[in-house]
Each structure stands twice: as C-alpha cells, then as structure tokens.
Amino acid sequence: MTALEIVDLTVEVPGRRVVDGLSLRVGAGRVVALVGPSGSGKSLTARSIVRLHDPDAAVRASGAIRLGGTDLLGLGARELRRVRGRRVGYAFQDAAASLNPAVTIGGHLTESVRAHDAGDPGELGAAALERCGLDAAQVWEARPYELSGGQAQRAALALATVLEPDLLIADEVTTALDPVTQAEVLGTVRAQAAEQGRAVLLITHDLAVAGRWADEIAVLSGGRVVEQGPSAGLLAAPSAPFTRELVAAARLEASGPSAHDPSAHGHPARDAGPLVSARGVRRVLRGRGRTTVALDGVDLDVREGESVAVVGRSGSGKSTLVGVLAALDRPAAGRVLAGERDVWTLRDRERRAVRRGTGLVFQDALASFDPRYTVERVVAEALGRRDGVGALLDRVGLDPAMAARRPATLSGGERQRVALARALAAGPRLLLADEPTTGLDVLAQERILALLDRLRRDEGLAVVFVTHDLRVARRIADRVVVLAGGRVVEDVPARSLDAAAHPETRALLAATPAL
Amino acid sequence: MHKSALVIGSVVTATGLLATACGSAGDPSGTTGGTFTYAIGDEPETLNPALQDEHTDPVTEMVFRGLTRHDAQNKVVPGLAESWQVSKDERRYTFTLRSGLTWHDGKPLTSRDVKFTIEAVKAASADAPLSRNFTAVESVETPDDRTATLKLSRPFSPLLDAVSMGLLPEHALKGKELTDAGFGRHPIGSGPFKLTAYKPGQYSELEPFGGYYEGRPKLPGVVIKYVSDDTARLIQLENGEVDGAHLQPQQVGRVTGDDRLRVETYPTADYRALMFNFKKPVFADKDVRLAMNYALDRDAFVKSVLLGQGSPATGPLDESPYKTGAAPFTHDPAKVDALMGPAGYAKNAQGLWEKDGKTVRFELTTFAEDSARVAILNVAATQLKQRGFDVVPNPRPADWVRKHWGDLDAMVVGWGTPYDADSSVYGPFHSSQALDKGGSNYGTYANPDVDKALDRARGTSDPAVRKAAYADFQKALAADPPFAWVAYLLTDNAVPKALKGPERRTLGHHGYGFFWNAEKWSWS
Amino acid sequence: MKRFLLLRAATALAVVVALSALCFALLDLAPGSPAASILEARSGGRPAAPTDVARLEHRMGLDDPLPVRYGRWVSGAVRGDFGASYGSGRPVAETLADTAPWTLLLTGVAVLFSVVGAVGAGLAAALTRRAWLRRSIETGLFALGGMPGFVTALLLLWIFAAWLRWLPSGGLARPGEPVTAAVLVPHLVLPALALAFGHHFGTYARLVQTGVARLRTAPHVENARARGLRRRTVTARHLVRLGLVPFAARLGVGVGTLIAGAYATEMIFSWPGVGREAILAARQQDYAVLTAVVLVTGVIVVLANLLGDLAVAWLDPRVRLSGRDPAAPNGGMDRAHH
Amino acid sequence: MPITDRADLTDGVPPLSGDGGTPAAPTRGLLAARVPVRRPGVWAAGLVLAAFAVLAVFAPLFTPYDPIATDTAATGLAPGSPGHPLGTDLLGRDLLARLLYGGRTSLLVGLTAAAITVVAGVLLGGLAAAGPRWLDELIARSADVLLSLPMLVVVLALAAVLGPSLGTVVLAVAVTSWMSVALVARAELVGQRERLYVRAAHALGLSRGQVLRRHLLPGALPPIASIAAFEVGHAILTESTLSFLGLGIPPNRPSWGNLLTEAQAHLLTGEWYTVAFPAACVVATILAVNVLASAAGQGEGRAW
Numbered sequence A: 001m002t003a004l005e006i007v008d009l010t011v012e013v014p015g016r017r018v019v020d021g022l023s024l025r026v027g028a029g030r031v032v033a034l035v036g037p038s039g040s041g042k043s044l045t046a047r048s049i050v051r052l053h054d055p056d057a058a059v060r061a062s063g064a065i066r067l068g069g070t071d072l073l074g075l076g077a078r079e080l081r082r083v084r085g086r087r088v089g090y091a092f093q094d095a096a097a098s099l100n101p102a103v104t105i106g107g108h109l110t111e112s113v114r115a116h117d118a119g120d121p122g123e124l125g126a127a128a129l130e131r132c133g134l135d136a137a138q139v140w141e142a143r144p145y146e147l148s149g150g151q152a153q154r155a156a157l158a159l160a161t162v163l164e165p166d167l168l169i170a171d172e173v174t175t176a177l178d179p180v181t182q183a184e185v186l187g188t189v190r191a192q193a194a195e196q197g198r199a200v201l202l203i204t205h206d207l208a209v210a211g212r213w214a215d216e217i218a219v220l221s222g223g224r225v226v227e228q229g230p231s232a233g234l235l236a237a238p239s240a241p242f243t244r245e246l247v248a249a250a251r252l253e254a255s256g257p258s259a260h261d262p263s264a265h266g267h268p269a270r271d272a273g274p275l276v277s278a279r280g281v282r283r284v285l286r287g288r289g290r291t292t293v294a295l296d297g298v299d300l301d302v303r304e305g306e307s308v309a310v311v312g313r314s315g316s317g318k319s320t321l322v323g324v325l326a327a328l329d330r331p332a333a334g335r336v337l338a339g340e341r342d343v344w345t346l347r348d349r350e351r352r353a354v355r356r357g358t359g360l361v362f363q364d365a366l367a368s369f370d371p372r373y374t375v376e377r378v379v380a381e382a383l384g385r386r387d388g389v390g391a392l393l394d395r396v397g398l399d400p401a402m403a404a405r406r407p408a409t410l411s412g413g414e415r416q417r418v419a420l421a422r423a424l425a426a427g428p429r430l431l432l433a434d435e436p437t438t439g440l441d442v443l444a445q446e447r448i449l450a451l452l453d454r455l456r457r458d459e460g461l462a463v464v465f466v467t468h469d470l471r472v473a474r475r476i477a478d479r480v481v482v483l484a485g486g487r488v489v490e491d492v493p494a495r496s497l498d499a500a501a502h503p504e505t506r507a508l509l510a511a512t513p514a515l
Numbered sequence B: 001m002h003k004s005a006l007v008i009g010s011v012v013t014a015t016g017l018l019a020t021a022c023g024s025a026g027d028p029s030g031t032t033g034g035t036f037t038y039a040i041g042d043e044p045e046t047l048n049p050a051l052q053d054e055h056t057d058p059v060t061e062m063v064f065r066g067l068t069r070h071d072a073q074n075k076v077v078p079g080l081a082e083s084w085q086v087s088k089d090e091r092r093y094t095f096t097l098r099s100g101l102t103w104h105d106g107k108p109l110t111s112r113d114v115k116f117t118i119e120a121v122k123a124a125s126a127d128a129p130l131s132r133n134f135t136a137v138e139s140v141e142t143p144d145d146r147t148a149t150l151k152l153s154r155p156f157s158p159l160l161d162a163v164s165m166g167l168l169p170e171h172a173l174k175g176k177e178l179t180d181a182g183f184g185r186h187p188i189g190s191g192p193f194k195l196t197a198y199k200p201g202q203y204s205e206l207e208p209f210g211g212y213y214e215g216r217p218k219l220p221g222v223v224i225k226y227v228s229d230d231t232a233r234l235i236q237l238e239n240g241e242v243d244g245a246h247l248q249p250q251q252v253g254r255v256t257g258d259d260r261l262r263v264e265t266y267p268t269a270d271y272r273a274l275m276f277n278f279k280k281p282v283f284a285d286k287d288v289r290l291a292m293n294y295a296l297d298r299d300a301f302v303k304s305v306l307l308g309q310g311s312p313a314t315g316p317l318d319e320s321p322y323k324t325g326a327a328p329f330t331h332d333p334a335k336v337d338a339l340m341g342p343a344g345y346a347k348n349a350q351g352l353w354e355k356d357g358k359t360v361r362f363e364l365t366t367f368a369e370d371s372a373r374v375a376i377l378n379v380a381a382t383q384l385k386q387r388g389f390d391v392v393p394n395p396r397p398a399d400w401v402r403k404h405w406g407d408l409d410a411m412v413v414g415w416g417t418p419y420d421a422d423s424s425v426y427g428p429f430h431s432s433q434a435l436d437k438g439g440s441n442y443g444t445y446a447n448p449d450v451d452k453a454l455d456r457a458r459g460t461s462d463p464a465v466r467k468a469a470y471a472d473f474q475k476a477l478a479a480d481p482p483f484a485w486v487a488y489l490l491t492d493n494a495v496p497k498a499l500k501g502p503e504r505r506t507l508g509h510h511g512y513g514f515f516w517n518a519e520k521w522s523w524s
Numbered sequence C: 001m002k003r004f005l006l007l008r009a010a011t012a013l014a015v016v017v018a019l020s021a022l023c024f025a026l027l028d029l030a031p032g033s034p035a036a037s038i039l040e041a042r043s044g045g046r047p048a049a050p051t052d053v054a055r056l057e058h059r060m061g062l063d064d065p066l067p068v069r070y071g072r073w074v075s076g077a078v079r080g081d082f083g084a085s086y087g088s089g090r091p092v093a094e095t096l097a098d099t100a101p102w103t104l105l106l107t108g109v110a111v112l113f114s115v116v117g118a119v120g121a122g123l124a125a126a127l128t129r130r131a132w133l134r135r136s137i138e139t140g141l142f143a144l145g146g147m148p149g150f151v152t153a154l155l156l157l158w159i160f161a162a163w164l165r166w167l168p169s170g171g172l173a174r175p176g177e178p179v180t181a182a183v184l185v186p187h188l189v190l191p192a193l194a195l196a197f198g199h200h201f202g203t204y205a206r207l208v209q210t211g212v213a214r215l216r217t218a219p220h221v222e223n224a225r226a227r228g229l230r231r232r233t234v235t236a237r238h239l240v241r242l243g244l245v246p247f248a249a250r251l252g253v254g255v256g257t258l259i260a261g262a263y264a265t266e267m268i269f270s271w272p273g274v275g276r277e278a279i280l281a282a283r284q285q286d287y288a289v290l291t292a293v294v295l296v297t298g299v300i301v302v303l304a305n306l307l308g309d310l311a312v313a314w315l316d317p318r319v320r321l322s323g324r325d326p327a328a329p330n331g332g333m334d335r336a337h338h
Numbered sequence D: 001m002p003i004t005d006r007a008d009l010t011d012g013v014p015p016l017s018g019d020g021g022t023p024a025a026p027t028r029g030l031l032a033a034r035v036p037v038r039r040p041g042v043w044a045a046g047l048v049l050a051a052f053a054v055l056a057v058f059a060p061l062f063t064p065y066d067p068i069a070t071d072t073a074a075t076g077l078a079p080g081s082p083g084h085p086l087g088t089d090l091l092g093r094d095l096l097a098r099l100l101y102g103g104r105t106s107l108l109v110g111l112t113a114a115a116i117t118v119v120a121g122v123l124l125g126g127l128a129a130a131g132p133r134w135l136d137e138l139i140a141r142s143a144d145v146l147l148s149l150p151m152l153v154v155v156l157a158l159a160a161v162l163g164p165s166l167g168t169v170v171l172a173v174a175v176t177s178w179m180s181v182a183l184v185a186r187a188e189l190v191g192q193r194e195r196l197y198v199r200a201a202h203a204l205g206l207s208r209g210q211v212l213r214r215h216l217l218p219g220a221l222p223p224i225a226s227i228a229a230f231e232v233g234h235a236i237l238t239e240s241t242l243s244f245l246g247l248g249i250p251p252n253r254p255s256w257g258n259l260l261t262e263a264q265a266h267l268l269t270g271e272w273y274t275v276a277f278p279a280a281c282v283v284a285t286i287l288a289v290n291v292l293a294s295a296a297g298q299g300e301g302r303a304w
Helices: A042-049 A077-083 A105-115 A121-131 A149-161 A179-196 A207-213 A231-236 A241-250 A318-325 A348-356 A375-383 A389-395 A400-404 A412-424 A442-459 A470-476 A494-499 A503-511 B002-024 B058-063 B111-127 B129-134 B181-185 B230-239 B249-256 B286-295 B298-304 B333-340 B371-386 B398-403 B422-429 B448-458 B463-479 C002-029 C034-042 C050-060 C066-077 C092-127 C131-145 C149-163 C181-198 C201-215 C219-226 C231-243 C245-268 C274-283 C287-315 C318-322 D028-038 D040-057 D095-130 D133-148 D151-162 D166-193 D196-203 D208-244 D256-266 D272-296
Strands: A002-013 A016-027 A031-035 A060-067 A088-091 A167-171 A199-204 A216-221 A224-230 A274-287 A290-303 A307-312 A333-338 A358-361 A430-434 A462-467 A479-484 A487-493 B036-040 B068-070 B076-078 B081-086 B092-097 B137-144 B147-152 B193-199 B203-208 B222-226 B244-247 B261-276 B310-312 B353-355 B361-365 B390-393 B410-415 B483-496
Touching: A002 A042, A002 A199, A016 A031, A016 A042, A016 A060, A016 A199, A016 A216, A016 A224, A031 A042, A031 A179, A031 A207, A042 A060, A042 A167, A042 A199, A088 A149, A088 C219, A105 A121, A105 A149, A105 C231, A121 A149, A149 A167, A149 A179, A149 C219, A167 A179, A179 A199, A179 A207, A179 A503, A199 A207, A207 A216, A207 A231, A207 A241, A216 A231, A216 A241, A224 A231, A224 A241, A241 A442, A274 A318, A290 A318, A290 A462, A290 A487, A307 A318, A307 A470, A307 A503, A318 A430, A318 A462, A348 A358, A358 A412, A358 D196, A375 A389, A375 A400, A375 A412, A389 A400, A389 A412, A412 A430, A412 A442, A430 A442, A442 A462, A442 A470, A462 A470, A470 A479, A470 A494, A479 A494, A479 A503, A487 A494, A487 A503, A494 A503, B036 B230, B036 B483, B058 B193, B058 B203, B058 B222, B076 B081, B092 B111, B111 B129, B111 B137, B111 B147, B111 C050, B230 B244, B230 B249, B230 C149, B230 D256, B244 B249, B249 B261, B249 B483, B261 B371, B286 B333, B286 B371, B286 B483, B298 B310, B298 B371, B298 B483, B361 B371, B371 B390, B371 B410, B371 B483, B398 C034, B422 B448, B422 B463, B448 B463, C002 C066, C002 C287, C002 D133, C034 C050, C066 C287, C092 C131, C092 C181, C092 C201, C092 C231, C092 C245, C092 C274, C092 C287, C131 C201, C131 D272, C149 C181, C149 C245, C149 D208, C149 D256, C149 D272, C181 C201, C181 C245, C201 C231, C201 C245, C219 C231, C231 C245, C245 C274, C245 C287, C274 C287, C287 D133, D040 D095, D040 D272, D095 D133, D095 D166, D095 D208, D095 D256, D095 D272, D133 D166, D151 D166, D166 D208, D196 D208, D208 D256, D208 D272, D256 D272
Parallel strands: A031 A199, A031 A216, A088 A167, A167 A199, A307 A462, A307 A479, A358 A430, A430 A462, B036 B222, B036 B244, B361 B390, B361 B410
Antiparallel strands: A002 A016, A002 A060, A216 A224, A274 A290, A274 A333, A479 A487, B068 B076, B081 B092, B092 B147, B137 B147, B193 B203, B203 B222, B244 B483, B261 B410, B261 B483, B310 B483
C-alpha cells in the first residue's frame, strides 16, 4: 500500500528550480531513504510535502503529493494544518533547536495533541515518549536544553509521532549524533514503522545510514530521483552512474596508493620522538553551574608522519583534546609537550611558534573564518603574505580564482579546503582536524579525505583526525584512539580495530553502519 | 486575521479611553456663580506671611490681615487696627484693634497676638525677611486686649507700612518655630478667606470667612490652582478648567479675543534695570553710565520684549507717589555721543567707544532661568552695542549668580515696591548696605548725596520731609546713575466677564496683589 | 531560580546603597547655597544678604562636614525620616507619601501604554505581510523616536487639550473634586500617553518587531507549524513569547528612563508627582527633597530592573541558569535617555 | 539569542546550515557594507545629514544676520517676510540665522558627545571584556548604578560644578550614556571572543594584540558604529531636553534645544513656526541618524 506518492514534483525558489520532476513512492510500513549530495533538493522536497517553507520566501511547488489519496498540494491552509502533525510527522535535524526552550517536553506534546483534539494529552504523550525509549515521568517536565542530544532527538521524535501519523519525515535527524545514539534513534524509527505500518521518509546524506536502516533508497541528483530500489540491491549493484559514484565514495576506499603503506611516504618516522605528546592531561570545563571533567589523565603521542584517529561518542572529550594538543587550552593538570618542551612553561612568543607549527581545522569551517575576510585574506593571514595564496589553494584542489570570494558563498567542501589551505600555510608538521567531514555529503567527504591522504603521502604530514565515524577513522588513520568519559580506553593500530576488546569500542563498531 | 487582533484590540481600548475621557473634559461654560478658580504659576513654599516678603501670594494675601493695609492708591489704611496714634518723637505707635475680631478657628484675636507676631518675627531674624522692618521696635506693650503699643529705638517711618504684614495667631504658634511647617501649610489667619484645603503642587481651596471684620465676602469660594507651565495655564483657561489665570504678555492677545473673558491689566512697581558693579573700573565714569541710559530705546523694549505690557523706566520711584521725573532718560543717540566724546572716548574701527585702547567692555548677565530677563538682556546688549558699547550678553544660572555677586560686571535686575518707598531703595542704593557689608547693594554703589537723602526719608514720617528727601534722592541718582533703567512691567490677569470687583492698583513683584480686594469680589 | 533571585536582589540592594552615597555626594558638589535660595524664595526673588545666608546655613547644619551629614541622613533614612524640606520645613517623607503614589500611577500606566502599544505595533510590523503597513508603522515609530519627549508632550497637549478639547490638560482632577477613578482616568490619559510615546516607544516597538521577526524562521517555530498547531498558538506561544525577550530585557532599564522622563512630563501636565517635586526642589536647591526623591526614583528603577530581569527569566527559562546579564547576548541596548 | 557561553562544554556538533550547499545567512560584516547601497532611504538620510552639516559649518555664508542680535523694528515676522525667509522671533532675531547657528551647536554637541561616549564606552566595555572578573563586575555594577540614577541629578551636579556650558552638556551626555556603549561593546567582544574564528586566529599563532586588532575590534565595530550613530541622535535629543529644563546650553547660545525651549511658550499664541522649525530640524536629524544607525546595525536584531 502506498502511503506517500510524489508525482512529478517541481519546486522553484526565486530564480532557481531546485526540484525538477521528482517522483517517489513510500509504502506503508516502509522506510525510504532519500539520499543525495548537498544541494540536491532533499530537504526542499521534504518540506514541500507539508509546505513548510519560509513564509516570506516565494517557493512555488507543482506536481502532485498524494498522501493516502489526498493531494497535499491542493489543500487549503486549514486542511493542511489538520494534516500536519496528525497525518504527517516531521522530525528535524537539530532536535534541541526545533523545540521551544521556554516550553517543557510535556507542554510540547500537550499542545500537539490539543491542536488536533486527538485525545488525552498526558496519556498520548507519555505513550509516545515510552515508544521512543524515554521515561515520561522523567522528561515530561524537562525543558529541551536540559536534555542530552540523544534524549532531545528522541523527544522530538516522540513529538513528531505522538499522533501516530501515517508518514514520518525524518530530516537528517541523526547527522549531529554519535554513532551509538544514531543507531538507537534510527532503530526506534524503523521499529515503529514496522509496528505501526508507518511510512518513513528518511532524509540523509549518508549512504551507509540509508543502507542499514532503510528498506528502500531513492537517490536524488539535480532535483530528480535518479534511482530508487531496495537498499541492499541498490548498494550492491547501483545502476545509475551517479549512484555508482556515490556508493564508491561511501565505501571510503582510498583511490590512490594507500597512505597506510609506510613505504608510500618518504618519512618512516616511527623511531623519531613524538611531535606532540599529552601526559596525564586533565581538563575541567566550567559552565552555567555545571562542571565537567572533559579530559581525565589522557596520555597520547603523535609521531612524525603518523595519522591518528580520535573517536568517541558525543561528550567523550574529543574536541577538548584537540584544543589541548593545539596548545590553545591549558590543561588543569598534566603536560603537553611539543617535541620535548612543555608548551605551558614556554614563553608566550614560543608557545605561539608552537601553534604556528600546528595546523588546525574545525568542523564548522565557515565559523572559523572571520566573516569580513575573503578567501584570500583568510589564507594570507596564515601565510603572512599574499603572493602564495593561489599556489596554496591549488594545492588543496581549489581554483585560485576563488581567492576573491567570501567563504560564505562557497560550498561546505570548498570551505573545508580553504580551512585546510589556511592550516597548511605555515608549513606545519602536524595537522589537527576536528571532525572536518562531519556534515559533508559523501562526495565532498571523500574529496577531503583523499586530499588528506595526498598531503600525508607527499609531505609527510602527521594528522590527528577527530571523528565519531569509525569508517572514516579506518579510512584515514594508522592508529585509532577511542575516548570515553575523558579517558583513552583504546589505542590500537587501525587494522586491528575489529579485534579491539573494550566495550566502548565494540559499541561504536556495532553502531557504525557499513556498506 | 489573528495577528491583527491584538493591534485592533489596543486601538479599541485606547479609543474607549478617549471616549470616556471626553465626557468629563473641559466645561467651557465655567463655574459662573460658584467658586472662582484661578491659575497661577508660582506656588509659595509656605503660606506664613512672616516668611514671605511684603508681596504675598494670593492665598496668604486672602487668609491673613495685618494691623494696616493698603488701599487702591497703596496708601496705608486701617486693617485689623481701627486706628492708631503716633507719638511726637515718632518712637511710640499705639494701635487700637477693631472689636470682636476672631481668628478663622473662632478664637478671639487680641493685642497679645500683635505682640507675639512682632516679637516672633524679630526673633526669627534671618528666617523672616520682614524682620528688617522691625529692628527698630524695642518692645510691644498690651495694656488691654484691644490696644498694642510699639516702642521704637529710633523713628522709623515705614513702620505703618510694615505692620500691614499678616498677624499671626499666638495660640497656634506658641512654643513653635516661626518656620513651623504645619502652620505654613495649614495657616490660621483673620483675613476674608479661610483655607479649607491645600494640596501642595495642586491647589489651595478657600471659603469666605463669616467672622471677617468687613462681613462675609460675597464669592462662595476661591480656588488657587498652581500650574507652572505657561502654555498649560492658557489651555486650562481656554478649556474652562479654570475661570481666571495669570497671563504672560504674549498670551494677552489671544485671550482678548475670548468673549467669556476679560483681561485686567494693572501696573506694577516692579522694574527691570541693568545694574552696574562699581568695583569694575569700566563703570567708574558716570558719563559712561549716563550715556548708556540714553542709549537704551525703552519704547522698543516695551514693544518687543513686553509686547506692550510695560512702560519705560527712568528711576526706582516712577510708580511711587514720590515720583519727580528727575531723570530725563530717553533714547537719544546724539546725547550718547555728546557724553562719550568729552569723557575721552572715541569710536574705533568696529564702531565701539574706546579710550586708552580699551573699549567699554563688560559682560551683561542675568538669571538664565528667567526668560523675560534674558530677553531684556539680549535687546539691551544689541542696543548698547549699536551705540558703541562693547557688551557681551551672557545669561548665567541663578546658582552661579548667587555665588558670584561680587564678580559680576553687570546684571539685569528687578526691584521696586508699590508700598513704602524705603523698602526698595534703601537696600540697593545706600552705601551702608553694600554687598561686602552683608547688604543688598550688590553693585556696591556709593553716593553720599543718595545716602543722606535716604536716611532723611527714613527718619521721619512727615510727608513733606519725606517727599523732599526722595526728590533729592532721585536727583542724585539721575546725575550719577547706578543702573540703566529699562521698564516697569504691567501684569495681566484673565477673569470671567461675570466677575465683578477686581480693582486696579499698582502691584508688586510677580504681579502679586491682584487679590488685594478679593473680599469685595462677586459674580454679576 | 532561587540562586538567581538572591543574586539579583543582593545586587539591587548594593546598587541602592551606592546610589544613595553617590547622589548625596553629587548634590554636595553642587555649589551655591541652599540657604541663599531659601531666603531668596521667601523674599520674592530678591537676593539675600550674605550674613543672613551664613546664619541660616549654620542653623540648618549645612556647615558640618559631608560624612557627618551623610551619616545623619542615612540613620534617618533607614527609619523613614528624610528630614524636612529646606524651603517649607515640611517633612520630606510626607511629601514623598503625597507624591510618589501619583508618579507610580503615572509611570505604571505609561509603562502599560508603552508595553501594549509597542507590543501591538511591533507585532503588527513583524507579522504583517503587507509591506505598506509594515513600512508605515516603521516610519511612524521612527518619527516618534526622533522627537524629544517634551515636544511629544506639548504636541499631545496642543492637539487633545487645546485644539480638540477632549481631555483636561493637567492635574489629577478639578480642584476640590474628589479624586475618583472616573475623574482620574481622563486626567491621566494625556500625561501617560506623552510619557509612553515620548520615551523610547519606537525603540521598544522595534525590539519587539526585530525580536519576533528574527524568530519567524527559527527551527522551533517551523516545528510548531509542522505539528499542525493553530496559527494563533504558533504565534503566541512560540513566536511572541521568546520574541519579546529582548524587549523585556530592555524594558526594565527603560522604566528608569520613563521615570526620569516623568520629571518633565509632570511639569508640563501639572501632575503632582515626585518628578515635579524634584525639578522644583532642584530650582530651589532644596537638597533635602531632591536627595530623597532621587533615592526613591533610584529604588523604583532598581525594582523595575529587577522585575524586568524576572520577566526575562520567565519568558526565557534558560536565563535562570546563567544568573546574569539576560540582556547582554541580545546586544543589551541599554540606552538610558532620561 | 542562544546562550552559548561555553560552547565547548560538550563535544556537541553545531547544526549544519541547511543542505550546506547554499550560502548561509549573510553575516553582519557583509551586510554593513552592502545595505546602504541598496536602500534609497540610507542615501536620503546621508544627504540630509550632509546638508545640515554644510549649513551649520558655513552658517555665516548662508545668512547675513547675527543669531543673537535683536531687531526691535522687525519682531515677530512670519515666514516669507522680505529679508527673513523663515521670519523672526519676538525680539526680531532672524530665525534662519538662529537655526543655522543652532545647528552648529546641536551637531557639535551631538558629534562630540557621541565620540566621547563611544570612546569611553568601548574602552570600558573592552576592559570589562578583557580584564579580570572583578573589573568586569565593577564596570557592570557602575553601569547599573548610573542607569538607576536619573540623569537630571548628574547634570544638575555637573552644571553646578562646572557651570552650564556646551562642555557640561557634552560631558553630561557622555557620563550618562557610556553605559549602553560599554555593555554593547562588552557583549560584542565577549561574543566575538568565543567565536570560532577567533580561536582559529589564536591557533595560527597570532598574538593577543593581533587578534584584537584584526578580528575582535573589526568584528565589534558595526554594532558599535550603529550605536555611535544612535548616540549622536541621543545627544542631540538630550541637549534639547536639558535645555528645556534650563540645565543645558546657556540660553544665549542658539541651539535647536534652546530654540525649542524659547519657542514652546508660543505654541498657542500664533508663532507656531518658532516651534515647528527647530522641532523639524531635530526630528529630521535624528531620523536620518537613526536610519544610518539601523543600516549599520542591520541583521543583529537590534533596534534603536
């Protein structure tokens, strides 16, 4: 039985046709993943189903969107309201932000139920929370900002499904979650779909996620579905060229000579002393009445030319570790050594030299650029001059003509390359990369990973790569370090990761979808 | 449209408020036949007449009565005292009170109250400005309830004038400070009207006093409303929120067109003049000061600054019975040249008089808060400049002026009294009253002829002698002017046409005194 | 929340103490003798003789050193005794008791007008899809913002009292008339409107407008729409409540502005409040009255700030966690235009 | 709006912006440069201010009259009278001359007061943001006290100590309005300091001074420029209010506030234009300034 049928959907925003003749079916009880790179029109399609566009933006949609026989595009505002929330549930990417901080979780559920006069809010709400694995008694009175990321997403999911809609649209719901939490949330979604015969439209850029939790995958490119089919079959034998490209990228296989091969790079530096070391590092974060021990006695060495992946769940201390290794954040206890010298006993000027010798790349590349700066200024600032900017951009695979543009006008992948160009400008021996590919689509991610490979190979750069994605870690690293609760619980060569014994590592491994 | 609901709601609320409000707003027909409501700008700090000066605010004026009072010509006539006798040596005054006098609270008014009042005022010295009038009083005797005898250490002719000050009730103030705040706000007097309510900052409400010695006044009630903003006062008058109001000169024209109202325009003894500081060498030459007196076009002042509500001033006693017209000051540029040339001045390239490389340069200041004085200052500065005097107009705040009296070059001042001449000429012009000696001769003017004449006038109550003395005084002043006189002010009050009784009299400072015969007022 | 409240209250108390010392010291710095102005006022504006001034100063204890006078004043003030007016000798506490309620009423109603009007105008501008409406509201608000408060007051006076004669021009009631609600309301309308419109009304409305407009595409609002909530619910519960936070944060400070604005407004409308008292006291250098009035004003402002903080904490519970500076992240445009 | 004073408390991943491909909402820096070009209102506002400035600076070229010289032969002339295009006041002073010279005073007060306010505010706000916590508290509490103190008292005391003058008004405005600038500057600097690009700059090995100069200050500048523009309007407004209460510019120096004050008594008595002209000048200037200020602060959810 088809729950949702989209026929020949065309969506135009002023000046641009983003969705162009898209057709898609989602059967009842089925999970269909809508997969595509950034800008392919995934989110706009999802939003078009319940017409959730910015009220000020002139978005025009044509075609047909049928939900169990009702053409949603033809509904008036009043009828559409009755469909929203009741027949179509919508879960957003950033769950915490999608909830009103001033309203309790219970309040959210109550108003949803009341808006559709669907019954007793307390009862329905509690049931929805239980279905999503939350203890209603515990979270009912809580406000969104008091929940963890995983809890917030579950609560948002409960809210989207409180009235047991025929269709659930899950719009990148797990992008910001760590793999363990992601697995839990998507497991719930899938289980509910099966139990309640709910159609689920899963919007994601992650083909592996789609492959593991969706029954069918629809691949979107240029505003059209280029291929739709059962997950296993589609991934095993992609037919459309674009799908093939996507699947290849998602496999995370190095295309060139592997960086893992020590012979591939000219600096077999295993014997040399570590570039940077952490010794018993402890770091405590204080904020708003809460005190968190982010790092608790961490020891880590990073040697010349080595690639270390730091993995762990949200809150495990990964990013804090990067700040410490970059000599930016002072540990409460323990030492950070650059070469043999403790960076926090150095004079300010020398410590800054240490920082210059370390490249740093952030997940949110755009936010790491001064909004007033052009690409050229961003890179030139690190370089100390303007004339090498073109060459640097070229090195990270960007057109030097981009120098005049502002980072905000670039795509996510391009921004991350600009960030890399900046990090490399001072010729560092070590690159610290904090989740540089999270949030990028697989194609963009693959390009960044390939670039890092090349840099390691050609320049012998040591890399510390923070990620919550074990597949990426495997792909990029010689060594995988697993953090949990601010401690290093596993430090193994990448190739022996599967044999790792620590429960945390096992949990991550189990939760990580693979193609 | 849900989103507009709130907006519309608030508009509706506001409109509703307005509608409710309209019903009870101004009633232009006024309260003819009822209480007379009058708006005035200044509110006194206290309603105790002993703490004010001889120019009292309307409420104090109506609530209190003195032993003597002034008639329409400002002559001293019997008040609470029905008669008096002055001894030959003018050092003993015997007053006989009217019979059956009572205070507003019904207590009898006796000569002991006279004794108490004079002694209390004398004792209060600095607190009571009028104590200066009683320094000569040595003792007060009360042989019986209706007789009070004042013994003076020296003859003091203004005494009859001085005892026009409102009499204070001993029974209400005994054992208290004269400055007692309670009495200042809930005064008990013996005047024609009794204060029934005083709301500081709002109004005073008075009712006619049945025990008044001339009989119960005819007005059923008077309300004095304190409205400090000139424009607001005019609006209230036009709206009918008040029946009458004190007017600014520029408002007279507008009110004249209102057929419900009549404007009562009275002269005042309040003059404006430019005071010179004799400590400054620039004013040493009397020809310069004479020339400035001829340089001012007083008619232009009256026409512009005062909008016709004033008259040219040539001396301190122009509105007094002692006026002689000794000073021939008119606007006469030729006379200016004729005086300045022989005095050694010549016009320089800027057209300014100059002598030994120095122009007649001085700063002309006044209280910046008083816009009328500032206007006079500016017109005076412009006129003097046109005639070659290097005047720098610079109004300064009252606080500053009070601290720097001795340093001022020249200042627009106001003086004058409609009552006994002594009180407004002895202080500012007698050399014994110089600023350094703690007096109010702020310009430190010293002229032996003036001193002699003033002392003579003060020392006798013989009208002929006084007249001659003040004539000499005016002559001396005209020859060696301490001020450049500008104008006397008129004061304007709007009243309903139906109000009968207000009678023209030369009034005092602030135009106070409009209610001087309120006991005779009535509705037609 | 408890901690937040305690912190705020303690701060408020410290501010009041600092305020009292500061205004006492400030007024002490002002030269010119209060005694001289008292005497001058008593003698109908004639200058007072210096010897008399000195004598009066001594009697009033004005020649004691500043700390002595401050100590004396504080020990009285905590007992509710602010001394007596230099001019009339009336106990200042009595004057305050007479005038402060009227100022509170006036500013209270003005705040009400301000809030209702600003929220109304701001919401209309933020929520309307009609560009002309938004633009005309914006233009009107700009114009109001450019007008000095006293000009607004005079304009209102001129239009409604002098020209249309709809409303009385001042005072609480006609003299002698009992001050009942029915009498008070029409007398209150003009001064309260003048106060509300003359002081940051435009700022408030714009804060509401931008605060709300910025949230229109916020994820939680989008989610509320996606859940099929009624438009009214979305607007009131999800858009307006948080959208009012910057406005509420600013309003607390704004009340101070409003009270200071009441000084001029009360003069113009003959409103017998503390502001009028303060101006008159300032002109007469009656520092006994002025100091007390300033302190009372300060206390009201501090309380208003406190209330504003509480309102923000109520609107946006996240603030309760941080315990300070609810306004700062929003730019904290705390311009005080007194 | 989001209170992210410790974004690094958790390893939480910031949300993506949309699909990542389309540019995110333009940043403030970008807009500050762009907006004025796009909006005709901004040009108009700039023109009005420039015209006022030229008229004020070159006042003697536009009128032959001395603004304080009275002419009792030409009192109370209506606008359009020969020789007096805007008429004269009751003392015969030329209104055009008074407006022009008044503009001199008012604009001078506005600009200098705003300049002092902004410099002091930024300095104190910077100290609060960069200095130790006690200093931050001290400055914040001082601001609280001053915000609770009716400006009248401060001005009264200042006027009494220094004597009323242009300088006193300027100082009074500065003393009573630095707080808002300081709070904004502090909030901006603190906000900037916690932005990722500042961290990135530190990671490049830049010194504190370099980071402050290259990133923090330029980042905080647009909102500060915006508030500075507001301060100009605020100062002009304050000048007129103070003058109205008799605490402002000495009455003999023409300023728009003084003109208004003098004229308000004539509101009902026929000489409406004596009120209308200076009021129009004040309103037009503040409108123009506010338009510019809003343009500078656009996109920050800031109001005037």
